[in-house]
Amino acid sequence: MGNETQVFDDSVYGRSRVAESDELKQYYQDVENMGTKAFWTVANKIEPWEPRTLSAPMLWEYDKLRPLLIKATELVSPGDAGRRVLTLINDNLKESAAACGMLFSGIQITRPGEFTPAHRHVASALRFIMEGSGGYTIVNGHKMNLGARDFVITPNGTWHEHGVAEDGQTCIWQDGLDIPMANAFEANDYHVWPEEGKGQDQLHPTDFSPLTYSGSGVLMADTEWNEPYSPLFKYSWERTYEALQNAAKVNDGSPYDGILMNYTNPATGGPVMATMGAAMQMLRPGEHTKAHKHTGSIVYQVAKGSGYTVINGKRFNWKEKDIFCVPSWAWHEHCNGSGSEDACLFQFNDLPTIKKLGYYQERVYTENNGHQKIEQ
Amino acid sequence: MGNETQVFDDSVYGRSRVAESDELKQYYQDVENMGTKAFWTVANKIEPWEPRTLSAPMLWEYDKLRPLLIKATELVSPGDAGRRVLTLINDNLKESAAACGMLFSGIQITRPGEFTPAHRHVASALRFIMEGSGGYTIVNGHKMNLGARDFVITPNGTWHEHGVAEDGQTCIWQDGLDIPMANAFEANDYHVWPEEGKGQDQLHPTDFSPLTYSGSGVLMADTEWNEPYSPLFKYSWERTYEALQNAAKVNDGSPYDGILMNYTNPATGGPVMATMGAAMQMLRPGEHTKAHKHTGSIVYQVAKGSGYTVINGKRFNWKEKDIFCVPSWAWHEHCNGSGSEDACLFQFNDLPTIKKLGYYQERVYTENNGHQKIEQ
Amino acid sequence: MGNETQVFDDSVYGRSRVAESDELKQYYQDVENMGTKAFWTVANKIEPWEPRTLSAPMLWEYDKLRPLLIKATELVSPGDAGRRVLTLINDNLKESAAACGMLFSGIQITRPGEFTPAHRHVASALRFIMEGSGGYTIVNGHKMNLGARDFVITPNGTWHEHGVAEDGQTCIWQDGLDIPMANAFEANDYHVWPEEGKGQDQLHPTDFSPLTYSGSGVLMADTEWNEPYSPLFKYSWERTYEALQNAAKVNDGSPYDGILMNYTNPATGGPVMATMGAAMQMLRPGEHTKAHKHTGSIVYQVAKGSGYTVINGKRFNWKEKDIFCVPSWAWHEHCNGSGSEDACLFQFNDLPTIKKLGYYQERVYTENNGHQKIEQ
Amino acid sequence: MGNETQVFDDSVYGRSRVAESDELKQYYQDVENMGTKAFWTVANKIEPWEPRTLSAPMLWEYDKLRPLLIKATELVSPGDAGRRVLTLINDNLKESAAACGMLFSGIQITRPGEFTPAHRHVASALRFIMEGSGGYTIVNGHKMNLGARDFVITPNGTWHEHGVAEDGQTCIWQDGLDIPMANAFEANDYHVWPEEGKGQDQLHPTDFSPLTYSGSGVLMADTEWNEPYSPLFKYSWERTYEALQNAAKVNDGSPYDGILMNYTNPATGGPVMATMGAAMQMLRPGEHTKAHKHTGSIVYQVAKGSGYTVINGKRFNWKEKDIFCVPSWAWHEHCNGSGSEDACLFQFNDLPTIKKLGYYQERVYTENNGHQKIEQ
């Protein structure tokens, strides 16, 4: 039903189609003086026929950013910067410093022996590890060791800090937060750890959360978990990749996403945090998905392999550790560039919010066997 | 704990406090060229110490707007305007045409015999009736008659249209919608009724919904309701006011709000729609509440009586049918100006969203016995 | 699809149909000696083709019981009896003292100035008032005045006691409890109020709960209710009857029940207590419902009018204050005996439990235009 | 607070303590003739001070039952028996054929090439595999291969059948069902597969469910699961045991149960089926838990190791594959008999039901450092 060429006509009955007149011009001035505006002068703008995409599709190539990250380690310290992060800025969203929609993303680099100041905020955060060893996060007194392609959350309101062991190797990871969303709701905040220069004490054995909550199909019987986020804070790459491979043995997967698995809160089956979801998907060798579009903003990182994604007719080539985004209501299809290896895309998104608010809708691309024409 | 004079210091450990340098300036240029930004140059801005209020407190006086509404009936028809509405525009939110936060509000006027084109959209809508008789709404084939101070919803995705009977009197009501929120999520849309110039057929007896679902403490046994909004579409003033009065007999009420009752979905006990809540509160004769602030945006209409509200130290005097707003994280306290009559404030808000997203927080004003100093 | 004459054949493949033999007889003895039993010797009994009704349909006529209740007031005091109740005993359930299924019911009589000892128990209780004035209940410090046809709950674990004011008139009400269910789960208990001969203090203004929670479509904004039962403890006849009449204006109602409304927890829209539901239904003048059967046990009291109910082909004539029961999986249809007045049936049931456990199923009687043949 | 020696006195105020008299005897006869009973004559029986345990603690030793199972294979076929099962009968529950409380259990034996007739019923079933190879279950068209110590469910209303491959080895497993509960609610039923002598077709790839739903912390993104039971039908021993060992690295576990993990529905975090739960617990080398009691009935099977459980002062020695039960409100403590090996106990129980109905309570044994005195 969907196609690229649908035309909308604002002159039909039901749309605002008031003709201009001198009398109306005067009236518009009068109402503006009273803190109001004639609705019909803005109606068609604020009530578009279809969701209006504000964000630009973007690709950030890791090999171009990595030298700048290394350079940052020479210029600022985590103690002064708060966090040593390069923020990914969407071309259309410079004011809110968002990567896509109301999602923030950045790439953080930490050298051996460094650690960030402990803090907490209303915004929720997540991380996907790109490289390095000896990295760790402490969330509300829970210390977790981080390896490449692990996924870790530091939810809404939790104290957190990150670092790399003295004998580790420089760690780089992608951060994802709902900072622009929290600011749009005039709700974000920030608290520094009350003891200057110190961080949290470790309150639980290292990796308590993943060792306790990452069982398959089982949960500690005395689990009483009333927080709006997952008690499982770290999701290992090994288990996630194994799950994708197992599912691929018996599932065709989605025509639009291949084998796509959401990271979930094991205590509810729902998303890992209240505002943001995250997922890992596997494109099988040679897999080229069909295009669809839907509301919700998605930031991807290439966890494995290489290929390309077509977004609103424009092709974005990606390889491991590249980051790209698909804006709300933009057509998109993914293609694994290899005929022999699978490719995996990590993503985080605002879909839990979109769905809670009743804003989700989806449309399938029906022309040309589901594949967009690519702009030259 | 809260007070007006708290000072925040961005030079402490944990905040971004990197000193400028020529080398950094060059670096900032380099990273911007790659579609990124050094996080520490924006961190303190996008992670404020406390929620940052963007909206202005505003008061719209009904007696000043009413003549402009009457004038509009001479200038445009509902058929051309879509809806004949004066949109309430927050001084700080002209771009999004919002009244407060990400809430839209307007005042709509319909003359006898007029009706608006039927349509639907992802945004949810609600109405609070200000004056007139013979008004009606049709929601998904449900026709409901509307009287002064009735509250009615037209939720997310439902077909709706409004009108006034030939033998009625000009009706004026306040509209509330989440249009700015839906647009911020790049998700709003608009569909006109497929039959040009026609509207919905009535599929159920008039007032089916309120006659079926407004029982006290009882629900039809075969109610199967899986929609994310209330099956009760109209809440009558009589029953609402009676509930306030009954509760006042045995409750002290909230120190910040007097007797405050949320309109609820009787099938769940939750808010009437997925994104917005609504409530009616009664300030008893002479009642002057204490100040607090919290996240969430609220648009009020004075349903009954007169008095004033102090918002961030500024006094706003109100009387019946005036509309005002309290922005997120703004100190506010209400005062009933009468020592003998109660005053009632209708409100709609984004609190269901704020709470689902984990963004709610509240602070009590502790100085000066809970009362703000009023700016002269 | 359902009918009265379906025949089930236990000799088909899939049923247990092992022929007897001497060798098997010996084997059965051997396995019994080990605390076991050959499954196939009991399979067809414990896995019936359809739900097996254990309870008898019963009718208890109020005018026959009332004199015995009056007599009881001369024989025992509430202080000695605990509660002065005539328990309604199902002919097939004498061991568990149940009225129907695993539901207990009794009729309690209290004279002016009398009160029962305060106590609490895991079993939940509810009451429907039959006659008298000045009656009251105290539930967890909440005192509520009771009038004829009011419905009141004393949920699981709450302290409760009942009495009649000195200047009241002898009160009679029906009690309903899940005592047999709690005992079947080896879970019931009993606690007497710690102060001998004393009762609860009143902790809230009289009728706090109904004045606070019986609004139509509204709930106190600061309601935080985490109990598995309704915060509304008393449902007045006036409001319930008004709701039935309003619904009847715009609803055909159920072919099996006329206008049937469940008493609900206003904070959830669900049943009033965890184990038992209650409802009031109105049969319009001349209404004769069609027969159906379903799992779940129901105890009815005639709140208004007269008529009859046909249960598994047997006619039970009822008039105001009579009590009767419809067992699980028994065909039943109701008939209002009056062509000019409506008739109302109060009921309580175990349907919330039946549905939570996945045990609910229903079948419609299709022969003879939905009406059972009545045994002569 | 709990102890073994608490004495309850039925002569206190608040209990029924009516003295016998000739007049009352006549009265009791009169009321019985009306289908009623004087409540105070049964009150203390049906409202016990504490939950009244009806079931007997029992132990069924596998090595005594196994020869009888082998014998059964010579005496009856699955096609004639329905299922070739030895039902475990509680000494106190012969009428309902229950193993404990309202739980049914049996041991089923199937030889290579045999299969049971396909059928479905309202009662839910689960299985824990004891020995053999080549066993399989088909649940609603899902075929799953079963290995020793795997846990598998065949929920409420699903078509199911079991068998052993021609080239497999005789399989023995424990069945657990809620048949007595469904019958107590007059709700159980039975349907044979409509095609005589045939079974279900396989509708999905073998092991679709475990391969799709047993990921750790992830769920297929398009999972839409609205059934009241888990989409994961089989829980493998390997993953379950691994989860116990991981948790033991960082958890002390429960003083009453060691490391106890519930099998869960990954789509909700809740129990695997609506009426019954299941769990696996690990007692570490030398671990001897403290005694407690609670409502809810539990049937255990020893999955690994040996030791003993003390139930209401009586010691039950167990070794691998033995089955025993702990009745509701019976004191119990477990002891791993080995100082070097861990011991694992599988259990199924009615706790999801007990908790939904508000019937759960628990008491800790405080005397003697938490250990019961053992009867000689």
Ligand SMILES: [Fe+2]
């Ligand atoms: Fe942070």
Ligand SMILES: [Fe+2]
């Ligand atoms: Fe997509």
Ligand SMILES: [Fe+2]
């Ligand atoms: Fe609209």
Ligand SMILES: [Fe+2]
């Ligand atoms: Fe407020």
Ligand SMILES: [Fe+2]
């Ligand atoms: Fe009681």
Ligand SMILES: [Fe+2]
């Ligand atoms: Fe019925």
Ligand SMILES: [Fe+2]
């Ligand atoms: Fe079965």
Ligand SMILES: [Fe+2]
């Ligand atoms: Fe236990």
